[in-house]
Amino acid sequence: MSTIPANESTIEWKNWNAEIPATLMFVVQDGKILLIEKLTGIGQGKINGPGGKIDPGENALQAIVRECQEELHITPHSPVKMGELHFAMSDIPDIHCHVFMSNTFDGEPTSTREANPLWTALDAIPYDKMWEDDRHWLPQMLDGQLFNGRFEFDGEKVVWMEVCFGDSAKALWIENA
Ligand SMILES: Nc1nc2c([nH]c(=O)n2[C@H]2C[C@H](O)[C@@H](COP(=O)(O)OP(=O)(O)OP(=O)(O)O)O2)c(=O)[nH]1
Secondary structure (H helix, E strand, O other): OEEEOOOOOOOOHHHOOOOEEEEEEEEEEOOEEEEEEEOOOOOOOOEEOOEEEOOOOOOHHHHHHHHHHHHHOOEEOOOEEEEEEEEEOOOOOOEEEEEEEEOOEEOOOOOOOOEEEEEEEHHHOOHHHOOHHHHHOHHHHHOOOOEEEEEEEEOOEEEEEEEEEOHHHHOOOOOOO
């Protein structure tokens, strides 16, 4: 488990519930990862994976497939859930995010109103243009590790975090999609 800084979180995580359920997808193929330049919504202007909010009546898997279709015109095959992320935000509603990976998909990644596709070498992921927490779980996820991350933000800055990996991380997931 990794934590920063050493101080306690101001969040009472035991009773914490996010307002927004969301998803992320990372497609990896031939030594490259399919990232996006996000053009709308939360994190606009950042590099991220495709994803977005879960609509009422959807589960996380249905939501991530729909978001990939909407944002990049691709349909990922057999998404595998790799992690959950819990974001306690200071200035926007709190977010609970399900993170998936896939190695194959139908369609051609295409720019849309919401995103520009960016095939990126796995050793050149631009963490400086991504959310600050990503560097604390994305490398391990790409090594095949399941994860569970809790992050407290002040604006866009991480002020506290706790990230677990492996089976003990999966035991912390709220939902096994
Ligand atoms: N990698 C990463 N992704 C994050 C972080 N915080 C955060 O909300 N996200 C992701 C989760 C969602 O995929 C996305 C936020 O949802 P969104 O605003 O894109 O939702 P949406 O596509 O449904 O947008 P809209 O309907 O409001 O236009 O950003 C973070 O710290 N790191």
